[in-house]
Amino acid sequence: xxxxxxxxxxxxxxxxxxxxxxxxxxxxxxxxxxxxxxxxxxxxxxxxxxxxxxxxxxxxxxxxxxxxxxxxxxxxxxxxxxxxxxxxxxxxxxxxxxxxxxxxxxxxxxxxxxxxxxxxxxxx
Numbered sequence: 202x203x204x205x206x207x208x209x210x211x212x213x214x215x216x217x218x219x220x221x222x223x224x225x226x227x228x229x230x231x232x233x234x235x236x237x238x239x240x241x242x243x244x245x246x247x248x249x250x251x252x253x254x255x256x257x258x259x260x261x262x263x264x265x266x267x268x269x270x271x272x273x274x275x276x277x278x279x280x281x282x283x284x285x286x287x288x289x290x291x292x293x294x295x296x297x298x299x300x301x302x303x304x305x306x307x308x309x310x311x312x313x314x315x316x317x318x319x320x321x322x323x324x325x
Contacts, residue, residue, distance in 0.1 A: 210259045211266030225256045230280040241279040283309040
């Protein structure tokens with residue numbers, strides 16, 4: 202299930218939603234009270250329509266999901282993870298400009314495509 206807005210996930214359903222997602226997952230670790238998180242959320246929401254067919258966006262509130270936060274060693278917010286299955290392909294901590302954010306997503310999606318291609322060649 203991929204949508205153009207964030208799907209909230211956390212301790213109870215992270216595996217089912219994120220790990221088992223068919224597409225690469227952009228996971229945004231955030232809090233409701235952080236101004237940098239609010240800024241990044243707005244920037245991400247502006248960017249998501251561009252990539253809605255290529256990734257699934259998820260939001261994890263670190264205050265509500267301590268197990269997931271600890272499992273990915275999230276020490277600061279905002280933090281973005283780009284995941285492919287169980288693999289964390291890229292991690293970024295702090296705010297990004299819209300241009301940096303676009304470049305981060307595009308580069309990581311490209312890296313994931315290379316991994317998929319490499320894995321499929323091994324299967325042949």
